[in-house]
Amino acid sequence: MKAAAELPPLREVIRAHGLTASKALGQNFLFDEQLLDRIAAIPGDLSGCAVLEIGPGPGGLTRALLRAGARVTAIEMDRRCLPALAELGEAFPGRLRVVEGDAMKLNHAELMAEPFAVVANLPYNVGTPLLTGWLGGEQWPPRWTSLTLMFQEEVARRIAAKPDTPAYGRLAVLGQWRSTAKLAMKVHRSAFTPPPKVMSAIVHIEPAPMPEGVSAAVLERLTAAAFGQRRKMLRQSLKSLPGAIEALEALGIEPTRRAETLQVGDFVAVARELTN
Incomplete structure (x- = not known):
């Protein structure tokens, strides 16, 4: 040994x-x-x-x-x-x-x-x-x-x-x-x-602490859709995700933006809207 x-x-x-x-x-x-x-x-x-x-x-x-x-x-x-x-x-x-x-x-x-x-x-x-x-x-x-x-x-x-x-x-x-x-x-x-x-x-x-009211599965689906067609505007990339466009509008996020311009906190907020 x-x-x-x-x-x-x-x-x-x-x-x-x-x-x-x-x-x-x-x-x-x-x-x-x-x-x-x-x-x-x-x-x-x-x-x-x-x-x-x-x-x-x-x-x-x-x-x-x-x-x-x-x-x-x-x-x-x-x-x-x-x-x-x-x-x-x-x-x-x-x-x-x-x-x-x-x-x-x-x-x-x-x-x-x-x-x-x-x-x-x-x-x-x-x-x-x-x-x-x-x-x-x-x-x-x-x-x-x-x-x-x-x-x-x-x-x-x-x-x-x-x-x-x-x-x-x-x-x-x-x-x-x-x-x-x-x-x-x-x-x-x-x-x-x-x-x-x-x-x-x-x-x-x-x-780090997990944001309240957010499902991880919802956030994963949201990011997969948003970045799956990252060159397209969010209104195009997220149209297959029910409620996503309405969530953007409720949060004052322009659907004409592209996914890479959103902060991590923006994705969390949209996922919270979809979760609820």
């Missing part, structure tokens, strides 16, 4: 287990331990905290989370990585639980017995659907206490975007109507093995 301080460099772990990043699983490995420690520090003090990690791969970020004092539950569907993670669990006895499976098919709240932070270098092919799952639903506040997630930089900017900017859209509203979302760190493509074609960035999201 290796003590935590005696763990071999990540590149040696990869080589010893014959691991290569799987394009099909959207894998890109991070080896820079200092960078990984900086990512693990974004949520704040994790000492004794429950953390959920998606797609740990050979365990680079997992190491950093364990060094930060977290108790980590890691969901991994690539069986090739399980032996490397088992070795990491031996180095941090009782602090790492590995769940083999598809994070898209598991109930994360049921998996975690207590409130938990999510910290993950998300595989690019599942990042957005996982995020919308965490942000959705009527139950609020959620079981998670924060989300610290790595995305392609373009997606990260869309989550933290402000109105009247090219990146502003449905993800920004969903990420900000009852949460705070900020771009926490950029990560250069050269930091990964193999380097992806695009730059990456980390978004940090924390729950």
